Amino acid sequence: MKIVVIGGSGLIGSKLVRKLREHGHEAVAASPGSGVNTLTGEGLAEALKGAPVVVDVSNSPSWEDAAVMKFFETSTRNLLAYEEAAGVGHHVALSVVGTERLLESGYFRAKMAQENLIKGSSIPYSIIHATQFFEFVKGITDFSTAGNKVLLPPALIQPMAADDVASAVGRIAMGSPVNGTVEVGGPEQFRLDELVRRFLAARKDPREVVTDPHARYYGVELSERTLVPGDDARLGETRFETWLSQPTGQIQSTKPQPAA
């Protein structure tokens, strides 16, 4: 089956494209680098030709409030219009667990706008809410650092490996549209402050985590369960300690990290 992966060069997209190809599918990795730009529409008509499924795992290059809103609104509108014209039968999009509880943040208001456009379109869809990727813990840490201290609340978090996210997205993309939201998460819950302490210890990073119940997460005051999925979430297998001990667990993205 031909499956177009928008954001196919990104962290999740590149893993997803590899997995789909391993399963014998014709996975098209679509991104500006391969001549497909959802903001301008460039290359979309050609890429979508004959594809019953489109997976959107793109992300905005900027997370400034207005820029991220413009990215998700414009790219989603364009993508859905081109999909409608091409007769796409399943639109799959990756979003974040708790998006509806994180609307103090401009990034999550933009993700919510993306979700609402999908729900309002005529194309059958599946929205996947994933928890924070293990690969994103460094981004959370750096964002919350002041001097040598990392200020974090003790809220619960249930992170997962990007590899498990890609597997879950692939499985859902191969299934029938759910016309709703599916949650995926990691196998264990942590306290956010404790998770980052473990991460820093494993990296031999001297920064000190200071627990502060009112410390904000990308500008949002978290309650105990803001970031965790419900009981029906499908869980990935990879444990944080296992990921930390693998060489790939040490490889960090050079890109700035979004508030997800």
Ligand SMILES: NC(=O)c1ccc[n+]([C@@H]2O[C@H](COP(=O)([O-])OP(=O)(O)OC[C@H]3O[C@@H](n4cnc5c(N)ncnc54)[C@H](OP(=O)(O)O)[C@@H]3O)[C@@H](O)[C@H]2O)c1
């Ligand atoms: N970080 C987390 O913990 C987390 C948790 C749950 C859900 N999510 C969601 O997961 C999704 C994917 O995140 P990620 O970390 O895999 O992203 P990423 O590594 O930053 O990759 C973003 C992708 O989007 C592409 N892109 C950017 N502008 C584009 C445009 N105008 N047209 C087409 N493609 C464009 C990029 O192409 P280039 O390579 O050419 O720049 C790249 O392939 C995001 O939507 C995010 O909200 C993240």
